[in-house]
Amino acid sequence: xxxxxxxxxxxxxxxxxxxxxxxxxxxxxxxxxxxxxxxxxxxxxxxxxxxxxxxxxxxxxxxxxxxxxxxxxxxxxxxxxxxxxxxxxxxxxxxxxxxxxxxxxxxxxxxxxxxxxxxxxxxxxxxxxxxxxxxxxxxxxxxxxxxxxxxxxxxxxxxxxxxxxxxxxxxxxxxxxxxxxxxxxxxxxxxxxxxxxxxxxxxxxxxxxxxxxxxxxxxxxxxxxxxxxxxxxxxxxxxxxxxxxxxxxxxxxxxxxxxxxxxxxxxxxxxxxxxxxxxxxxxxxxxxxxxxxxxxxxxxxx
Ligand code: ADP
Numbered sequence: 001x002x003x004x005x006x007x008x009x010x011x012x013x014x015x016x017x018x019x020x021x022x023x024x025x026x027x028x029x030x031x032x033x034x035x036x037x038x039x040x041x042x043x044x045x046x047x048x049x050x051x052x053x054x055x056x057x058x059x060x061x062x063x064x065x066x067x068x069x070x071x072x073x074x075x076x077x078x079x080x081x082x083x084x085x086x087x088x089x090x091x092x093x094x095x096x097x098x099x100x101x102x103x104x105x106x107x108x109x110x111x112x113x114x115x116x117x118x119x120x121x122x123x124x125x126x127x128x129x130x131x132x133x134x135x136x137x138x139x140x141x142x143x144x145x146x147x148x149x150x151x152x153x154x155x156x157x158x159x160x161x162x163x164x165x166x167x168x169x170x171x172x173x174x175x176x177x178x179x180x181x182x183x184x185x186x187x188x189x190x191x192x193x194x195x196x197x198x199x200x201x202x203x204x205x206x207x208x209x210x211x212x213x214x215x216x217x218x219x220x221x222x223x224x225x226x227x228x229x230x231x232x233x234x235x236x237x238x239x240x241x242x243x244x245x246x247x248x249x250x251x252x253x254x255x256x257x258x259x260x261x262x263x264x265x266x267x268x269x270x271x272x273x274x275x276x277x278x279x280x281x282x283x284x285x286x287x288x289x290x291x292x293x294x295x296x297x298x299x300x301x302x
Contacts, residue, residue: 004082005259006050007133008252009060009123009150010043011115011141012076012086013094014068015284020099023107032099037068039075039285041094041115042139042163045245049252049288051080053274055259058082058133060126061142062118068093069114075285085126090117094141118142120149130154135259137251140166151175159255161247165189176210178224178264180251186215198223202230212264216250216275218243224268233268236276236301245284250275252288273298 018032039048047059059081063069065088072093076083094113100106123130123146130136130153137159138147144166151158151172158175162168165188173179186201187194189208194201198215202225205213212226221235253274257267274289277297281287289297 003056003132004058004129004134005055006047006057006135006137006252006256007060007129007156008043008047008050008057008137008255009118009142009146010046010137010139011041011094011112012039012044012059012061012063012072013041013096013110013115013141014038014071015040015096015098017098017100020101023099023101023105037071038283039072040096040245041072042141042161042248044072044076045248045284045288046137046139046252046255047076047081048079048285049249049274049278050256051076052288053253053256053291053294055252055256056082057256058085058129060085060087060118060122060129062087062090062114062122064091064093064114065089066093068095079285079288085129087118087122088114090114112141115142118146120145122146123149123153127153130156133259135159135255137161137255139163139251144169148172157258159251159258161185161251162189163247170209173209174211176212178212178214178226178254179205179210180214180216180247180254181205182216182218182247198232199225199230214254214264214268216247218246221272222250222268224265226264231265233265233272235272236298238276238280238297238301240279242282242287243279245287246275246278248284249278249288270294276301 094115254271277289
């Protein structure tokens, strides 16, 4: 019996955003706009994206015993994410301090806080959840030993987005089905020998051990590759307003559809539509579409 379509194990952050005329230099103080606080973190984003589409989703994450933790658990619950394994305490909730200037350039300081305390013991304590999911989705905003513990504990299909990019143990790479990367993450993992085209990156990444690879290509869509070959999946043409969190919407949707039984190409065709719908609205979680909204954006792009 699988209780969930998708278990996300990852980060939950409060994104604290201030608009400024000019980002401050060393020793400088500048005045900014009123503070806006958004729920974020790649784990929470993916879980919200999947749940809003209708997936039975749980999130294993850690927040602080503070107001930001409450903000996150409220936003997760509102989206329909099961928060029984949203753990509390150990450190303040993770925070991203973001200043944005009028050109849209930003400076970001991340304090991982409680995300850095999500431990292998927390994973082992949640082993019933790990066996109840069809798919487990991981990112790298939690400690790498915790990611390793998930891979060692679960029998579910593993989806991994290595963001922020970091070197990965062979056992983690071998578990990925798929490894989901954008161009930046692909180039990080491959180093000098990356090659020039997404097809080059995908075949070089497959040689590192994952069972399959998905390369997201922004407005150009995505590339799906496994031992049988590579397929390009074009995105829809949409008016992009804000691409923040598009990759998380894509991966949450992809992981859900894999859990629902789709093959990788079919799941990626759906995820590309979800990513495109997400960029038509401002924000990250605030921009994530329902199934009806995905259909509406798809229809209007025809
Ligand atoms: P990341 O946010 O991780 O860098 P991408 O920018 O590749 O990821 O975006 C993820 C997915 O979101 C893409 O595969 C695509 O489906 C969708 N997407 C992103 N930007 C656009 C855009 N400008 N137009 C249409 N779809 C987009």
